[in-house]
Amino acid sequence: MVDLNQLKFDEKGLIPAIVVDAITKKVLTLAYMNKESLEISINKGLTCFFSRSRNELWLKGETSGNYQHIVSITADCDNDALVVMVEKDGPACHKGTDSCFENVLWESDKLSEFSLEGLIQLINGRKIDKKEDSYTTYLFEKGLDKILKKVGEESTEVIIAAKADDKKETVYEIADLAYHVMVLMIQMGISLEDIHKELASRHVIDKKVKQEKMTN
Secondary structure, X not given: OOOHXXXXXXXXXXXXXXXXXXXXXXEEEEEEEOHHHHHHHHHHOEOEEEEOOOOEEEEOOOOOOOOEEEEEEEEOOOOOOEEEEEEEOOOOOOOOOOOOOXXXXXXXXXXXXXXXXXHHHHHXXXXXXXXXXXXXXXHHHHOHHHHHHHHHHHHHHHHHHHHOOOHXXXXXXXXXXXXXXXXXXXXXXXXXXXXXXXXXXXXXXXXXXXXXXXXX
């Protein structure tokens, strides 16, 4: 653990804090903290920054309700920058967008960014704006029974591939299953955040069980 006194604040007493969504891993904003705002952040478990333009402390969400609940704060190798992992209650940007980083400057034509969040947004788009010849749209049009049938079929395919000890085929079938489960999630109004929170709650329970076993 890094001691606060080991951190290197600049000549104005500030340190940059890169805020990242703990669920999607998306960069939300770049802000600054001084020692006081960092201490408040740690004590409250909510991000508190120092506004360079207003020359004052500001607790994110205090007026908007878009609080950022801190999961962890990590210093870089030189102790002069921070990464703050958060679970947010609403948009991170004062303009109302999910992230302050929305303006694409350049994209590679050979490499592409992939995330489960991006995939589920694409799947959701196929339900809202139906696209002709889209398999995803076809599933939504057929409804819940068809989607459940596909989830069942893909689950069986995973079992068959794994039983055959075929790693490559098992990976392929798990990817198929994951996709169809995400279609089911959209159909039922379940978000990745819902799943994340459920798994996180089980992690806490599992941790408590391990601690109890160690003390008994």
